[in-house]
Amino acid sequence: EVQLVESGGDLVQPGGSLRLTCAASGFTFSTCWMTWVRQAPGKGLEWVASMKEDGGEKYVDSVKGRFTISRDNAQNSLYLQMNSLRVEDTAVYYCARGPFGVVNDFDYWGQGTLVTVSS
Amino acid sequence: EIVLTQSPATLSLSPGERATLSCRASQSVSSYLAWYQQKPGQAPRLLIYDASNRATGIPARFSGSGSGTDFTLTISSLEPEDFAVYYCQQRSNWPITFGQGTRLDI
Numbered sequence: 001e002v003q004l005v006e007s008g009g010d011l012v013q014p015g016g017s018l019r020l021t022c023a024a025s026g027f028t029f030s031t032c033w034m035t036w037v038r039q040a041p042g043k044g045l046e047w048v049a050s051m052k053e054d055g056g057e058k059y060v061d062s063v064k065g066r067f068t069i070s071r072d073n074a075q076n077s078l079y080l081q082m083n084s085l086r087v088e089d090t091a092v093y094y095c096a097r098g099p100f101g102v103v104n105d106f107d108y109w110g111q112g113t114l115v116t117v118s119s
Numbered sequence: 120e121i122v123l124t125q126s127p128a129t130l131s132l133s134p135g136e137r138a139t140l141s142c143r144a145s146q147s148v149s150s151y152l153a154w155y156q157q158k159p160g161q162a163p164r165l166l167i168y169d170a171s172n173r174a175t176g177i178p179a180r181f182s183g184s185g186s187g188t189d190f191t192l193t194i195s196s197l198e199p200e201d202f203a204v205y206y207c208q209q210r211s212n213w214p215i216t217f218g219q220g221t222r223l224d225i
Contacts, residue, residue: 035215037163045155045163045206047215060214094162099210104169105153106208109162 002026002108004095009113016085016117022078022095022110030073033100036080038091039112046091049080050099063089085117121145123207123218131224138194140221142207147187151211154183154192157220158203166205167192197223 008020022034036048049059049069057069068081078095092114096106122145132138142152150170155163165174167183170190180195194201202225207218 044220045157045208045217047208047217050215058213099215103165103174104151105165105210106155106163107165107168107174109164111162 002097004097004108004110006093006095006110006113009093009115011116011118012085013119014085014087014117017081017083018085018115020080020082020093020095020113020115022080024076024078024095024097027097027108029071029076032097034071034078035096035098035106036069036078037094037096037106037109038089038115039094040088040091043091048093051078082115085115087117089115090117091115120214121148121209121212121216123209123216125205125207125218125221127221128219129222129224132197133225134197134199136197138192138197138201138223140192140194140205140223142185142190142192142218144188144190144209148209148211150186151209152183152185152190153208153210154181155206155208156201156203157206163206194223199225 003025005023035050051069066084070079092112094112095110097108098106124143126141152170154167157163171183182193204220
């Protein structure tokens with residue numbers, strides 16, 4: 001059974017940093033694109049960043065230079081290092097498998113972890 | 120950036136009725152379009168990928184159609200558990216973008 005479990009969400013002050021982790025199981029993590037998607041309270045879905053199986057990265061413009069996606073294929077883990085956090089980064093952050101693979105788009109999602117940026 | 124516009128914003132229907140949700144792209148996305156369902160407090164669930172392919176475990180009452188810039192998600196006969204928010208999403212060009220969502224209400 002495919003499982004994605006996010007952790008690391010917290011309350012942080014503007015300008016602060018946070019590192020999110022997504023622990024993957026039930027599939028061959030090292031062969032899959034992985035992605036972070038966020039959802040601000042009461043709002044829609046926003047793609048944040050994706051990482052290819054061998055390390056290529058893509059980011060939405062609003063987080064470029066502040067967020068870094070990374071992965072450890074030996075640990076079956078995906079990370080999101082978030083620096084210089086802003087109030088507008090407040091959201092539930094989801095880890096998802098995809099967008100390219102045997103089944104395209106995001107076929108499995110974690111339950112999400114809440115990041116609150118506030119003073 | 121490709122903008123996806125979903126209509127209507129809210130759709131009020133009853134169980135047993137047919138639902139038709141629309142997603143229009145600001146430029147062609149070929150068939151690289153997906154649909155998701157999201158219920159309150161839950162993660163999104165993939166329903167349709169590549170415009171018309173049902174994801175694993177998705178009931179046959181859900182179907183997707185379209186290509187280029189105009190896409191439709193059809194639910195042939197609504198069940199009580201289908202009342203949720205639906206999002207479309209394109210992966211034709213970076214950045215990946217989502218529509219703003221259609222809320223399907225009873």
